[in-house]
Amino acid sequence: MRLRDYVLDLGRLLSLACLGLGLFVLVVVLSLQSRGLAVPWADLLYGCLLAALATAAGVLWEVWVRIPQGRALAARRAALEQGGAQPRMRLVGTREQRAWAALVNAEYAHNLRERYESERQTKFYEAFVTRFAHQMKTPLAVMTLLLAELRESVAAGNAGPATDAGQGGKAGGNRNVKAAGVAPLLDSLLEEKERLEASLEQLLQTARVTSFRFDARPERVDVVPLLREVVNEHKSAWIRRHLYPRIDAEAPTVYAWTDGKWLRFIAEQLVRNALQYGVPPGTDAGCPFVIRVRRRGGDVVLAFCDQGIGIPQADLPRLFQPFFTGANGRLHSRATGIGLYLVKEVCERLGHDIQVCSTAGQGTTFTLTLHDSTHLSPAALSDDLTKL
Structure with a gap:
C-alpha cells in the first residue's frame, strides 16, 4: 500500500480531529467576545x-505501525499470482491487523490440508483406475x-471332408450349416471385445488427462506412418462397417512437432468416431473415409473426412463438452460423449487446434x-502444484 492509501484509511479520524x-x-x-475581552488570535x-x-x-x-503488515499482504498477493507457495502472515501491526493475519493463516492452513487430501484421493483414484484397466487387459x-x-x-x-450319400453327407451338411451360423456370432463377439478394449483404453487416458500429471514429450514425429498404423489396427472393423479408409498425404514423410503417443490417441478417437458414424443408416455400399x-506454412494439418450421418448444426457448439452425445447419441446408445472431450483436452494441452465442420446427412470433417x-501449452506444465 502507498502512503496515500494509509492516509485515506485514516481520513475519518482526521476529519473528526479537525x-x-x-x-x-x-x-x-x-x-471571550461575550465577556468583552480581546481575542488572542496569535x-x-x-x-x-x-x-x-x-x-x-x-x-x-x-x-x-501498519506498513509491515501491508508489505506482507503485497508479498502474499504476488506469490498467489505467480502460483508459488504463499508466505505465512506475520502477526505485526495493529491489533486488528494481527487478528486478520491470524485468520488468514488459519484459512490458508485449512485450505492446504483440504488440497493435500484432494490430491491424495485423486492419486488413489488414478492408481485404482489404472490398475483395474490393466487387470482387465489380461482376460x-x-x-x-x-x-x-x-x-x-x-x-x-x-x-x-463331406460325403455325398447316407448319413455322412447329412452330418457334413449339418456341420457346415452350424459353422455358418456360428460365424456371425464370432464376428459379434469380436466386435464387442474390441469395443471393450477401446473403453478400457479410454478409461486409462481419461485418468491420465484429468490427473495433475500430463506426461507429454514433444518431438519430431512422422505423422504418415503413425496414421497408417492406427488405420491398420482396425482392419476387421473397416470390413464390417463397409468403410474404405485412405490416407492422402502430400509427401511420403510429413514431420510435425508433437507428442507421438498423444497424437496416436487423438487419431484413434477420430477413427473410432468415423467407424461409428461414418456410414449412413441402411447403406450397404462402401463409404470412403479419407485422412x-x-x-500449411510451418504447421501440419490433418483432416479426417467421412461421408456418414453428419452432425446437426445445433449440436456443433457443444460437441467437445464432456458427456454430450447430441442427436446422434440418441440414435446410438453406445455413445458416451467422452472421446471428443478428451481429444479437445489433449489438443489444448499440446497447443494444437481441433475444429469440426459437418452437415447432417452428408458427412463430417x-x-x-x-x-x-x-x-507445450501452459496447462500441461501446471504439475508444479504437486511439489508443494
Whole structure:
C-alpha cells in the first residue's frame, strides 16, 4: 500500500480531529467576545499549529505501525499470482491487523490440508483406475486367443471332408450349416471385445488427462506412418462397417512437432468416431473415409473426412463438452460423449487446434492443426502444484 492509501484509511479520524479542534476554537472565541475581552488570535493560531503537528505525528506513527503488515499482504498477493507457495502472515501491526493475519493463516492452513487430501484421493483414484484397466487387459487377451482358436475350429469344420450319400453327407451338411451360423456370432463377439478394449483404453487416458500429471514429450514425429498404423489396427472393423479408409498425404514423410503417443490417441478417437458414424443408416455400399495430410506454412494439418450421418448444426457448439452425445447419441446408445472431450483436452494441452465442420446427412470433417512449436501449452506444465 502507498502512503496515500494509509492516509485515506485514516481520513475519518482526521476529519473528526479537525472538527473537534474547530469547535474548541469557536467556543473559546465566543466566550471571550461575550465577556468583552480581546481575542488572542496569535495564541489561538499557535495552539492550532501545535495540535496539527501532534495530529500529523500521530498519523505518521499509525502509518508506520501498519506498513509491515501491508508489505506482507503485497508479498502474499504476488506469490498467489505467480502460483508459488504463499508466505505465512506475520502477526505485526495493529491489533486488528494481527487478528486478520491470524485468520488468514488459519484459512490458508485449512485450505492446504483440504488440497493435500484432494490430491491424495485423486492419486488413489488414478492408481485404482489404472490398475483395474490393466487387470482387465489380461482376460481380454485370453478372449482374443480363444476367439482365434474358435474361428480356426469353425474354419476347419467348414473345410472338413463331406460325403455325398447316407448319413455322412447329412452330418457334413449339418456341420457346415452350424459353422455358418456360428460365424456371425464370432464376428459379434469380436466386435464387442474390441469395443471393450477401446473403453478400457479410454478409461486409462481419461485418468491420465484429468490427473495433475500430463506426461507429454514433444518431438519430431512422422505423422504418415503413425496414421497408417492406427488405420491398420482396425482392419476387421473397416470390413464390417463397409468403410474404405485412405490416407492422402502430400509427401511420403510429413514431420510435425508433437507428442507421438498423444497424437496416436487423438487419431484413434477420430477413427473410432468415423467407424461409428461414418456410414449412413441402411447403406450397404462402401463409404470412403479419407485422412488428408497437408502442410500449411510451418504447421501440419490433418483432416479426417467421412461421408456418414453428419452432425446437426445445433449440436456443433457443444460437441467437445464432456458427456454430450447430441442427436446422434440418441440414435446410438453406445455413445458416451467422452472421446471428443478428451481429444479437445489433449489438443489444448499440446497447443494444437481441433475444429469440426459437418452437415447432417452428408458427412463430417475434423481438422487437426499441429502448430510448428517446441513448447507445450501452459496447462500441461501446471504439475508444479504437486511439489508443494
